[in-house]
Amino acid sequence: MLRKGIALAALGLAFLAGPALSATHPKEPRDVSWGFEGPFGKFDQAQLQRGYKVYREVCSACHSMDLVYFRTLAEKGGPFYDPKYPNPNDNPYVKALAADVQVNDIDSETGDVIQRPATTADRFPAPFPNEAAARASNGGAYPPDLSVITKARSGGPAYIYSLLTGYVNPPAGLTVPAGAYYNPYFPGDLTAYWSGDAHHVPPGGTLAMPPQLAPDKVTFDDGTKSTIDQQAKDVTAFLTWAAEPKMIERKQFGFGAMIYLLLFSVLLWFSYRRIWRNVAH
Structure with a gap:
């Protein structure tokens, strides 16, 4: 009976915690097709140049890239x-x-x-001399270093792109505190700010970074139309490259290694057949 009571109590606590736990799950990142994905994918140099410009003119005001x-x-x-x-x-x-x-x-x-x-x-210079100065300039929040951000965040490039383009007005019933901004793709717990149905807490969370991209905020040298979507894709591609600048070389080496192993396996098979062909098994 004691074990049964403990199990029922645990089940009850899990049920009560359900609404709060559900709030920690942001929306799934948008499905984006990237040219650098897959075994034969590669970076578009023009896109990387545009992405660097977005980082330089927008992101670098708050975020460092100490490893680049x-x-x-x-x-x-x-x-x-x-x-x-x-x-x-x-x-x-x-x-x-x-x-x-x-x-x-x-x-x-x-x-x-x-x-x-x-x-x-x-290295790329940091925008602030130390963490205390960075927090003081950002309402107590510490802007993360972007050197390997696409590898450090679950969802990778798709998450970064979704976050940059995902800012929306908070739904009715959600009171966002001053200095914070709602984003359904950002992980967080909104239960304390939600006055609606406890079983339908909006996805996502709040963050201190306001929307950073706007149409024509960055002028691209190659004449590409500077929309929010384009800026987000380009800077995400640049950050992906920065996190793994040898990605293409690694893929090429891996492909060559696979070809070598395939040829070696065929050669090994024929050698095996020749050596043991007159030996009874």
């Missing part, structure tokens, strides 16, 4: 790769991009902190 160096932009498969410059540090366009950014350095004579134009050997 300017020279990576000019490496094979990168946004600004040019076969005329096999050494990415020699790429003049990336040199110019880096020189437009000021980074901290130490004066070798005085030891003072100074600022200088970045070089291809520098």
Whole structure:
């Protein structure tokens, strides 16, 4: 009887917790077709260039990319790769991009902190000197580093794209606190702000980041129409590349390895047949 009572109590608690738990499940990311998906997928260089521009002009105001160096932009498969410059540090366009950014350095004579134009050997600069400064500028929220964000978040590129394009007005019955923004694709618990049916809490959560993209907010150099959807796709592709800049080389190596293993297996099979053909089994 005791075991039965415990089981019933646990079942009751699970039932009562159902509405709260349901609120922690955001909407499934949108189904997006990406050119870099699949064993033969590859990045579109023009899209990566547009995505870098979205990051540079929009995202970099709050988010860092501490693991990415300017020279990576000019490496094979990168946004600004040019076969005329096999050494990415020699790429003049990336040199110019880096020189437009000021980074901290130490004066070798005085030891003072100074600022200088970045070089291809520098990382992307952080927008804030430390976490405390970042939180103070963002209402207490800490903007995550975007270097590997597409690999660090469940749903990967589809989640990032869905989040950027998923801002909507909160449904009736949902009171969003000041300084927060509702997004059905962002994981969270809305039960404390929901006044409707406890069994129908809206999906998603609230986050401190307001909608960042707007039509024509970024002007693309190649003439591509700058819609919210286009900006979101392009910056997501760029962030995916930044998280794994050797993805295409890895795929090509994997394909070559599969061909090698297939040929080796065929050769092994024929060798087996030849060696053991006169031996009784």
